[in-house]
Amino acid sequence: LRHFITLDGLDRAMLTDILDTADSFIEVGERTIKKVPLLRGRTVVNLFFESSTRTRSTFELAAKRLSADVLNLDINTSATSKGESLSDTLLNLEAMASDMFVVRHSQSGAPHFIAESVTPGVAIINAGDGRHAHPTQAMLDMLTIRQHKQRFEGLKVAIVGDILHSRVARSQIRALQTLGAEEVRLIAPGTLLPADVDSLGCAVEYDMAKGMDDLDVVIMLRLQRERMEGALLPSEREFYRLYGLDSEKLALARPDCIVMHPGPINRGVEIESAVADGPQSVILNQVTNGIAIRMAVMSMAMSGQVAERAARARQQG
Ligand code: CP
Secondary structure: OOOEOOOOOHOOOOOHHHHHHHHHEOOOOOOOOOOOOOOOOOOEEEEEOOOOHHHHHHHHHHHHHHOEEEEEHHHHHHHHHOOHHHHHHHHHHHHOOEEEEEEEEEOOOOOHHHHHOOOOOOOEEEEEEEOOOOOOOHHHHHHHHHHOOOEEEEOEEEEOOOOOOOHHHHHHHHHHHHHOOOOOEEEOOHHHOOHHHHHOOOOEEOOOHHHOOOOOEEOOOOOOOOHHHOOOOOOOOHHHHHHHHHHHHHOOOOOOOOOOOOOOEEOOOOEEEHHHOOOOOOOOHHHHHHHHHHHHHHHHHHHHHHHHHHHHHOOOO
């Protein structure tokens, strides 16, 4: 890896390598994460132009567990509020000998734009851009599924709710298909499915009761009201009745079906508290796995950058 912006173009061997590398950071038989010196002397800058609890905190913890120096730029109090452009902000951060930018942005494509404009040698990690992608979230979800199901082959996985606005769903679909899941099923009202749904290679079900049949994994999504801009939507009460995961609907899936959610969860809107906190929920395991996956991605991207710099230096004689 050099940058980590999308799962598009990454094959099964690469995704498995990321999962295996993440596993190597988890203490055997425990859920604690090792501290290793892989990024000692390196500087990681967290650039979050959108709010975050889980992603930002676990990137910071992951960088610290890799022994990197971490800078969390507070965008609200930075000079961007005085009109400094993104390019100038990045140039100044690069001048502080930064090795990696972890970027969250409301605009799809922002991390790609940054990767094109920074000095070669600085790694860009996508921490979620617009509706486009959230690749580390998808990979921590895959690690959680593998821990609980030990495989991807033969699994039937449903993603439920606001698929239209979800960068998480797009990355999860790509990861599940690449890793060989038997079926990825989208359960949503037509108004919350993207226009290109037919090209995604997923089964589609509008009726949640039917959609829960024979599931091994159900992934619930939040209604992303901040991205909706007046879309035709059911009320929250109506949405919960039709698509909210409660104990009754969960009982229609396989008895060992696990319940996932990338967070933040809205209790009583897309998921019942009894399910979110219940025995089939692995939602907090997902959060813990975020540290190991982000350690894996950052360490692999950094070694890719080091190899790139060495090749560039050789070329320049
Ligand atoms: N899953 C996720 O991206 O959560 P945050 O918005 O809290 O980072």
